[in-house]
Amino acid sequence: MNKKLLILLLSFYCVITNAQNSAEIKEMFWGANDEYKKATTIPEKWKNESAVVIYKNENYDYHKFGTNVTYISSVRKRVKLLDQAAVTEFSEFSFKERFYSSRGVGFTFRKAENTIGIKVIKPDGSEREIDVKAEAVNMDEGKKIAISNLEVGDIIDFYFYAEEPFKSIYEYGFEPVETSLGDEYPVMNMKITFKTENDFFVNFNSYNGAPELKQTSDPKSKNRSYELVATDIEKNDFPRWFFPLAEVPCYKFQVFFARSGKFEERASAFLPEKESIVKKTVSADDVLDFYDARFWPQGDISEIKNFVKNRDFKSDEEMVREVYYYTRHQYYTRYVEAFVVKEANIMYPFDLYGYAPVFFTNEIQFINHFMAFLKWKDINYEIVVATPRYNGSIKDLLIEKNTIIMIKANTANPVYLQFFSPYTNADQINPYIENTEAYALQAAKGKVVNGIKTIQLPSSTHKDNISKEKIYASMAADFSSVNVKRESEHYGHNKDQDQDDKMYFFDYVAEDYAKYGTTPLLELVRSKKKKEQYTNEFDALKNKLRDKQKEEFEKSLEGELGFEVDDHKLEIVNTGRFGKNTAFSYKEDFTVKNNLLKSAGSNYVFEIGKLIGQQVEIDEKEQKRTNNIYFPYPRSFEETIEFTVPDGYTVAGLDKLNKKVENSTGGFVSTATLNGNKLTVKAYKYYANYFTPNSNWKDMLAFLDAAYQFTQEKVLIKKI
Known part of the structure; x- marks a missing residue:
C-alpha cells in the first residue's frame, strides 16, 4: 500500500480496541445496514483514473463516564482499482497490531491491538475476505499483509477501527485534524460523523467550498451527533510547492475535554461558550481573551x-x-x-x-x-x-x-x-x-x-535569504578524480535548516560559554575523581557523535550533488547565531571519483555543471499545473566555480554555460570566462516571491529548466 496513505491512516487510527469484538465491528461496516455493499459502478468521467473511491467514511466518538474517557475512531474506504499502478498501491498493507495508549494523566500504559478488515470484490460480484490475523507476517515495526490475486477491475474494501479508553480528571486536548476533502483519487461519496456529549468541546469548520458540518441529533440532548456529507469530489494532485489548506476544499477540527469551568479556563484551545455549540470561527476578541490570562511580566530577571x-x-x-x-x-x-x-x-x-x-x-x-x-x-x-x-x-x-x-x-x-x-x-x-x-x-x-x-508582518526578499558558495576544483595529477574545496555562506532563512543539519551541540555551546563567561557543565563537578570519570565518558560520547556527524555530512553532500564523494572534511567557520545578517559559514574538502570526469581519447569531458548541486527537474506530468504556487520564502543561490585547467590543456564548449532567464517569478543566470588556466563559472538562481499564480507557471518553468539544463552541461578539457 502507498506509504503516504498508510502513514496517514496509521498515525490517525493506531489506538486501542477492547470494548467491541471483531464480529461486532465487522457488522458495523459491512453488515445489513451497509448501503454501499452493492456499489460497484463509477462515473464515466473517471473511467481513465488510476482508482476511484466509491465510499469513504470517517467516524469520531467521544464519551465519558466518571473519570473514564472513551475515544473511538474509524475509517472505511471502498476503492475500485482501474490500472496496474492502483493494484500495486493496494496490494500490501502495513500496520501495528499492538501498541500502548499514552492519553490522559496518571494513566498506566495499556497494551492493546487494532481491528482491521479487508475484503476484495471481483467484477462478477464474488467477495473474498482477507483473514488478517492468519495472513499477516511480522515485521520490525509491526505487521504486513499482502493481498494476493488483486487485479485491475477489482474493488478493495477496508476499514481501521480503534477504541481507546483512558482516564482524565482534568482537561485533555485531542490532536487536531486538518485535511483536504479530496483524496489522491476521486471520491464518489464521503461521510464524516461526530458523536459527543457534555464536557467535550468541538471546534470545527469547513473552508474553500467544503460542505458544512450539520447537527443530526436533538439540540436539547446531551448526546450530540453531527455529520458532513460530500459527493463527487475530484482528486487532488498535491504537487510540489502547494499549500492545500490555503486553497482546496478542506475541514479542520479539534475536540477538547474539560470537566469544569476551572479546567475550561486552563484548556489550550479557543473553546466555544458551551459544549452544545460547535465553534466555527475565532475572532480577534477570542484571541485577546485567551492570551490575556496567559501573558504577564514575571520571572526572576x-x-x-x-x-x-x-x-x-x-x-x-x-x-x-x-x-x-x-x-x-x-x-x-x-x-x-x-x-x-x-x-x-x-x-x-x-x-x-x-x-x-x-x-x-x-x-x-x-x-x-x-x-x-x-x-x-x-x-x-x-x-x-x-x-x-x-x-x-x-x-x-x-x-x-x-x-x-x-x-x-x-x-x-x-x-x-x-x-x-x-x-x-x-x-x-x-x-x-x-x-x-x-x-x-x-x-x-x-x-x-x-x-x-x-x-x-515584515517580509524578506531573495537577496536577504541567500546562499553563496565558492567552489575550487582541480584534477588529480593522473586525471583519476576531481579535488574540490568549497566555501559556503548562508544568510537569512537559508541558514536555518543548514545550521540544524550541520551543527551538533558541541559546535555552539563552547562559543556561548566563552561569550558570556559561564562555566561548562563538567567544570561544576567538585569531585576530582568523578570529574575525571564523567569527562572521559563525555569525551567518548562526543567522539562517537563526531563520527556520526561526519557520516551524516557526507551523505547529505552526496544527496545534494547527486553523486558519491570521498574523503569529506568539514570545518565550521562561523555559526551565524548572533544576527540575521551574519553568515553561517563553513569549509569543505572532498574528492570525486568515478564521476564528473570521463576520458575521450587524449581529452576529457568534465561535467562541471553538476558542481552547483542537483536542480529541480520538472517531469511531463508537472508541466501542466492548475494549482497556484506557494513557497516558504523568497531565496537565492549564488555559485562561483573556479576550475584550474591542467597544464598542457585548454577548455572548449564554454558557450553552453552562458544562460539567462529572468522574469517576475525568478531567474537563472550563468556565465563562463577563461583567464589563463582559470575557468570561472558563475551561476545565480533565485525565487522572487512567496506566492505565484498558476498563470505564471510557464515563467517559472523557464528558469527552472535553464537551471536544470546547466547541470547537464559539459566542457571538453582538450589536449593542446
Whole structure:
C-alpha cells in the first residue's frame, strides 16, 4: 500500500480496541445496514483514473463516564482499482497490531491491538475476505499483509477501527485534524460523523467550498451527533510547492475535554461558550481573551539586570537584541550539555546548577520573562499572534496549536523576537508567517489588557535569504578524480535548516560559554575523581557523535550533488547565531571519483555543471499545473566555480554555460570566462516571491529548466 496513505491512516487510527469484538465491528461496516455493499459502478468521467473511491467514511466518538474517557475512531474506504499502478498501491498493507495508549494523566500504559478488515470484490460480484490475523507476517515495526490475486477491475474494501479508553480528571486536548476533502483519487461519496456529549468541546469548520458540518441529533440532548456529507469530489494532485489548506476544499477540527469551568479556563484551545455549540470561527476578541490570562511580566530577571548593567549599549534596539541572545544562553544553551549527559546516562547533572534551575521550554515562558525585562527598562512592546500561511489566513484561525507567538519590542526600529532554538536570531521571524496579517496584543503598563489590532508582518526578499558558495576544483595529477574545496555562506532563512543539519551541540555551546563567561557543565563537578570519570565518558560520547556527524555530512553532500564523494572534511567557520545578517559559514574538502570526469581519447569531458548541486527537474506530468504556487520564502543561490585547467590543456564548449532567464517569478543566470588556466563559472538562481499564480507557471518553468539544463552541461578539457 502507498506509504503516504498508510502513514496517514496509521498515525490517525493506531489506538486501542477492547470494548467491541471483531464480529461486532465487522457488522458495523459491512453488515445489513451497509448501503454501499452493492456499489460497484463509477462515473464515466473517471473511467481513465488510476482508482476511484466509491465510499469513504470517517467516524469520531467521544464519551465519558466518571473519570473514564472513551475515544473511538474509524475509517472505511471502498476503492475500485482501474490500472496496474492502483493494484500495486493496494496490494500490501502495513500496520501495528499492538501498541500502548499514552492519553490522559496518571494513566498506566495499556497494551492493546487494532481491528482491521479487508475484503476484495471481483467484477462478477464474488467477495473474498482477507483473514488478517492468519495472513499477516511480522515485521520490525509491526505487521504486513499482502493481498494476493488483486487485479485491475477489482474493488478493495477496508476499514481501521480503534477504541481507546483512558482516564482524565482534568482537561485533555485531542490532536487536531486538518485535511483536504479530496483524496489522491476521486471520491464518489464521503461521510464524516461526530458523536459527543457534555464536557467535550468541538471546534470545527469547513473552508474553500467544503460542505458544512450539520447537527443530526436533538439540540436539547446531551448526546450530540453531527455529520458532513460530500459527493463527487475530484482528486487532488498535491504537487510540489502547494499549500492545500490555503486553497482546496478542506475541514479542520479539534475536540477538547474539560470537566469544569476551572479546567475550561486552563484548556489550550479557543473553546466555544458551551459544549452544545460547535465553534466555527475565532475572532480577534477570542484571541485577546485567551492570551490575556496567559501573558504577564514575571520571572526572576536578576541575571539579566547584571548582564545589562555591565555593558554600554548604543541604543535600546541593541540592548534588546543582546539581552535576547544572553537569554537564549542563560535559559537554554547553558543546559544543553546537561540534557545530553542525562540522556546518555553519564550522570544526573541538574543539581550542579543550584536550586530549581530555570530552563525555558515554550513560548509563554520565554515571552513572560522577556516582558519582565522590557517592563523594567520601560520599553513598549506587543505580543504578536500569527498563523503560518499553509494554514490559511489569521481570519480563519480555529485551532490554538496553529498559532505562532512572538514578542515585538517597539524600539525606534521594532525588534521581533521568537522563542529560541540554539540558532534563532533576533529580528528573524518564522518564514511561514512573514508577509502575513497577524494580531498584535497591545500592552499597557506591562499587561496585555488594552486591545488587539491587525498588523502586517515584515517580509524578506531573495537577496536577504541567500546562499553563496565558492567552489575550487582541480584534477588529480593522473586525471583519476576531481579535488574540490568549497566555501559556503548562508544568510537569512537559508541558514536555518543548514545550521540544524550541520551543527551538533558541541559546535555552539563552547562559543556561548566563552561569550558570556559561564562555566561548562563538567567544570561544576567538585569531585576530582568523578570529574575525571564523567569527562572521559563525555569525551567518548562526543567522539562517537563526531563520527556520526561526519557520516551524516557526507551523505547529505552526496544527496545534494547527486553523486558519491570521498574523503569529506568539514570545518565550521562561523555559526551565524548572533544576527540575521551574519553568515553561517563553513569549509569543505572532498574528492570525486568515478564521476564528473570521463576520458575521450587524449581529452576529457568534465561535467562541471553538476558542481552547483542537483536542480529541480520538472517531469511531463508537472508541466501542466492548475494549482497556484506557494513557497516558504523568497531565496537565492549564488555559485562561483573556479576550475584550474591542467597544464598542457585548454577548455572548449564554454558557450553552453552562458544562460539567462529572468522574469517576475525568478531567474537563472550563468556565465563562463577563461583567464589563463582559470575557468570561472558563475551561476545565480533565485525565487522572487512567496506566492505565484498558476498563470505564471510557464515563467517559472523557464528558469527552472535553464537551471536544470546547466547541470547537464559539459566542457571538453582538450589536449593542446
